[in-house]
Every structure is written in structure tokens, then in C-alpha cells.
Amino acid sequence: MHPVIIDTDTAQDDCVTILLGLLDPACDLRAVTMVAGNVTFERQVHNAAMTLSVAGKLGEVPLHLGCDRPMMRPWVSAEDVHGDGSGGLSMEFDESVVDPKHGVDALIDAVNAEPGEISIVAIGPLTNIATAVVKDRSFASKVKSLYVMGGSNNGRGNVTPSAEFNFYVDPEAAQIVMDAGFKDLKIVTWDPVTLVDATYSREDYNNLCRFKTPIGKFFRRVCDATLDFNESVGVMGSTHPDSITLGALLHPELVLQEGSYRVDVECQSTLTRGFSAMAWDKYDLEPNATVFEKLDGQAFYRILEGILATETQPSREIEGL
Template identity: 30%
Template sequence: MDGGEAAKNKKKLIIDTDPGIDDAMAIFVALNSPEVEVIGLTTIFGNVYTTLATRNALHLLEVAERTDIPVAEGSHQTIMKATKLRIADFVHGTDGLGNQNFPPPKGQPIGQSAASFLVEQANEYPGEVTVVALGPLTNIALAIELDPSFPKKIGQIVLLGGAFSVNGNVNPAAEANIFGDPDAADIVFTCGADILAIGINVTHQVILTDADRNRLAQCQSRFAKYLCKIIGVYFAYHHEAYATQGVYLHDPVTLLAAVNPSLLTYTEGVVRVQTSGIMRGITIFDNTKKRYGEITEWTNKPTVKVAVTVDAPAMVELVMERLMNS
């Protein structure tokens, strides 16, 4: 098949991201995955504020020598216009990339907002675009507000979010991305799109160990060398917070779920997000097996897929292979 044919058969990906050390890994893995074509990055707050997320996204594309890929800047506030944001710089460093203070990127984001870029791409390639959402879901919710037909036009949304059946990582109830904008998350979960949610119940099973880190350090690949430079802060945080000799691969797992879904199993049901109170940000899964008597906030909501198991060794191997062969 010719180059044009090959490109046609690739899955088109937009990565919505808040880089972030594991975001950097996920972006590099995506750029080195022959099954997919990254058609854009959109940015969001989370690990850092949105402005810095945009700067980091542009910087990572420069490192990867892929400045042909557009970056669209996303929302600076939650869907309910809150500007007091939870930023996890204590996990990734104040610059989001391990406190390396890289020079500013030469590139600029495109003139379009993330939401309008998402809507435009879904309209241009109906049913063909997968959004991999690695941060709070504000941009996706804004795309749905902008174009109510977006859920039907987008191919799939693979999102990192929720703590199904386990404790959260912000507090016992909530996982960070959902907690970052619970109202947006509830809009997305109930919008009717084809959604696969990857929660920390799954990503906490996939660990890059000290031994894996050493393998990366000995490797001459550009991506591996770059990641070894930035990853120290992330290892130190995990050691302190979880007493673990390794780091969780949240974002690369979510990215690879979009590339190779056979590495996971999932269940299907309705997910709602609590938007206030002590349980703000909790994701509740209804397996839809019971018929309830009353009409409630749960009735007739569309179902989504939620990951339940993961082939962790295969995931780690795939991440390593794609970072080391660059």
C-alpha cells in the first residue's frame, strides 16, 4: 500500500494534555506508534496551568522534531468558570517537566481554542478521530457545548479519570482529573459519545520500576535520554507518597488503550460524577443490571466503558519499546 493508503488506515488522535512528566511519555509513545497519526495536541490545566501546558506541549513537539503538529490552547478555567484550580506541580515540578527550566519553545499555538479545534476535526473526519484526554475534561465539555452533535461525530474518547472501586489520589473519594473539573466530567460521561474510561484502579497496576528506569538510562534513543533527564522528580514523589520503588504510568496506559485496546478488559454501565460536597469528584458506576422503580438522575443515561483489568507487563514492555526505539 502506498504512503497515502497507510496514512488513511491510521487512527487519528488528538491528545488533550497537561504536560506533565507522564504526559511527555505518552506523547512520545504516541509519536512512535505506527498505528496512529497524531493530528493535534490540545492543552488544559492540571499538572500545571494551561499557559505552561501549552508551552510544554510546544517544547515536547520540538524535542520530538514534530513541530508540524498543531497545538491548540485550552481553557484556563473550569466549565463553571472557577479560576481557583488544583495544580499538581508538586508531582511534576514547578515547570511540569522535572524542574529542568528548558528554553522557551520557538513555536506558537494556533489561533483556535482547543474546543473549536476538537469540533472542527470531528466535523472534518466524522467517526474517525479519537481524543485521548489526559487531564481534566473541560475542553471536551466545551466542545460538546459548542457543538451538541460532537458526541456523535467524535470516533472515541479515551480518558484518564476516575477511581472505580478504589480510593482516589487527591483524597479518598476523588481522582485528580475528575476532581479538576467534576462538572465537565459529568457532562462528558453522560454525553452519549463512545467513551472508554481508564481509572487509577487500572493505572496503579502499571509501574515503571527503578530497573526499567536504568534500562532507559542506558539507551541511546532521544526520547529515553530526554525522559531520564526529567523523571527524577516523579520518582521522588512516588517514593514519598506511595513508598513505591517506581512510578505509575497513568498517561502512557491511557494512550496505549487507544492504540491497542486488547491490552485491557472493560465493563459497561452508566457513570455519574458527584459535583459538590465531601464526595466532590467521585465517579459512581451503575452496572445497569437493576431496574429501579423511580425516575432519577440516573435514568436513561448513555452507558460508557470502564476499564477493569490490564495486561501490565505487556503495557510496560510496549512503553519501553516505543521510548527506546526513537
């Protein structure tokens, strides 16, 4: 089993990622840490708690509140894409579901307790990870592997023509992470990997939604709004970049092609803020990341089917499910 912490801005596929972490036998999910991103901070914490609940795991996996804004910039949301990130679902929520330890301290303490053993899957802006790097300069050297969903491989963005959302929201944090010296930094991109390998047509999506389990019904509610938005902007399917990032860690056979790159994130330009420049071996620069170039989307689809078919007893009633 892989000891994992998921760092997330919970909406749509972030929820799916948490479910995968909770229910895949290959994953030992140690904690979930929250970072400002997709939707309001309060809303995404609620979404994470509901996800833990629908899997029957609320209270079993610590939920930590991390940085509620980017390091140097105002927060930018993706509510136009995801709505509230949960399809209007709600659950009775109280502070007892949240661990009092700050998310950054939880990350630092976990890797200090088990150096070289914990993998982190960062599927939101990289504010928490960068803050941990700044607070504890040994942090990067003690993380077994860091899997990041972010950027595009010199390709198109999804929040601007040049930038993917996670890198755009906090480009300074992303660059700190690129420079931190993580010994095993893996990146799943928006373009081309998500658009080619982790986007499922409406027909395939409807097939995933056939399961009448609590998790199956939850999946449809949290993903419907994003699919509708995607189709309105010419992305013809349900996108699952976050969950396939965890999938690539848990199931290395999903990785069909990868390359070593020097990755840097644009922080100065207004026009290309958050652009990820990925330099291959032609440029004689020291690589700092492995960038996945092709993943087995069909094999991952079958993994999702197994997760969605799993029967669970939700920890708390979820209204609207």
C-alpha cells in the same frame, strides 16, 4: 492507523503520551490541545512544545491552547507531585509554535470535517471536551471514540481520599462528558488500573531509562520528580496512566478485562468532590461507558521500550537535556 487528538495538561506521563502518539506507527496524531490541569497553563504549553521538539516534530503537529481554567471552579494544580512537569528542562519558546485556533474549536472542526473518524484521548481535566459538547451539541455523536484517563472504580483517589485529580479539578466538566452520549466512551482509572497495571517499580523504571537517545534522556528528566513523590506517599513506582490510555486505543490487545458501567461524578459534596460512582449491571442503570478493569502492563512496558529506543533529531535545542 488511528486518527487521534490528544487533549492534555502536559506534565510527566502526558509528555510520554505525546511521544507515543508521535512515534507509534499505529497513531496518526492530528493535533494536541491544551487544558488547565497539572501545572501552570503557560508551563504545560512549554512542556508540550518541548515534547514535540524532542521527537523532531515541532511545527508538524498543531498545538492548540484550550481552556485555561475549569468551567466553574478555581484551578487546582498538581505541582506538588510533578514539579514543573519537565524536570527543569527548557527550550526557546515563541508564539510561532502555537496554532491560533482555540483548542475547543480545533476539536469541533476536526470531528465535523471527518464525522466518525477521529478518536480523542483526554488525559487531563475534561474542560475542553465538555465545552465542545456545550458549544456544538452534535459533537459527541461525531467522535469515533473518547478515551478518558480519570476517576477510580469506586476506589481511592490520588488528590483526596475519594477523588482522582482529573475529575476533581473539573467535576462539572466530567459529568457533562458522562451525560453527553459519546457512542464509544472508554475510561482508564487510577484505582485499580493505574496502581496495578501501569505502575513500574524503580528497578523497572531504571531499565526504561537505560536508553541514551534524546527521548530516553527526556523521559528520565520528566518522570524522576513524580517517581520520587510517588514513593514518598507509598506508591512504589513510576505511574503511567495517560500513556497506557493511548496505548489501549492503539493496541486493543492490551485490554484484558473491561465492563459496562453507568459512571457519574460527584459535583455537590465538599467531602467527595470528583468521586466517580461506577454502577455495574446489578443496578439496572443504562451504561454510559466502558471501564477498563485490567490492562497488560508488561506488554505496554515493551511498547515504551520501543518508543524510548527511537533515535530522533530534536527540532530545537532543549537546555538541560
